[in-house]
Amino acid sequence: MTPDELEAARDRLVPDVVAGGLSVLFCGINPGLMSAATGHHFARPGNRFWPVLHLSGFTPRRLAPAEQDELLTYGLGITNVVARATARADELGDEEFRAGGELLRAKVERLRPRWLAVAGVTAYRTAFGDRAARIGPQERTIGDTRIWALPNPSGLNAHWTAQTMAEEYGRLRAAAEADADPV
Template sequence: MPPILTDLIIKDLTVIFCGINPGLKSAWDGHHFSGRSNRFWKVLYQAGFTPYEIEALNDATILDFGYGLTTAVARATSRADELSKEEFDNSIETFKIKMTRFQPQYIAFLGKPAYMAFSGKKQIMWGHQPEDFCGAKVWVLPNPSGLNRGFTLADFIVHYRQLLNAIKIDTLH
């Protein structure tokens, strides 16, 4: 059984990026988004969140920028669709406790499945969601997994940059 991937989280983050669950490679490596085909670090940099592209090996440096990483479900799989509805249901309380304890300003769910499971909604749009979750504003962004072929790199950058722009606007108020 693969090890549990440790969250990168501290109190009062600007954004906690929430993956659906760890990929097997990330769990074994002990670093978030370490799969060769995963585009998270490239997208984060190109969208303007970080001044350089963080390497998965240095994933903890994301905390230096006010961002953190967690997953909705802790169990690592090769594909997120291997998770059961029960696994999401059993993860909700733990996730809520974590968000309440650490109080990020924003939760960015990477992909729709986790937020759909946690919110109970059958349909959601990409981007900002109308209700908060544990006091945080919610955004749903495309999942950067290499298995997600529905989005180009440019598409990802547009979606992630919209979140960054919203954060900048909130900061001005």
């Protein structure tokens, strides 16, 4: 993809991959230009979302971004805090994150996933006004939906390796499976 093709994707929207009653609704910060250009979430080759999803046991094999709709068969979906595409998340302001948080709350109230997993704790903090949030399960809920803040899978997030990210995603998977099992 050429730089001009990527730039032409700026501000485009990438459709959500959602359904009612999902086990986990993953939530990115916002689409990057590669995602907007292809129409597929987490499409940049250096993004670790798809490998980590598989390494953590959410999917039986590593899916390609173009196979994102297959997530629904596993009770998983994808949305974003902010819908518009940018080259970098730091192009978004706090007000846009707060507005995105309100839209996300409404979406979660309508779809009622068991877990909302926000992939980016800083985005979660801003969107939900929770400056003390840390990676892991949150005390806040949206209706009956529990929230988990996950590390951002961007290749720019050097604090987390694919393996340490997979361990955190795996903790969420175990919690989601425990919620699904009748007692």
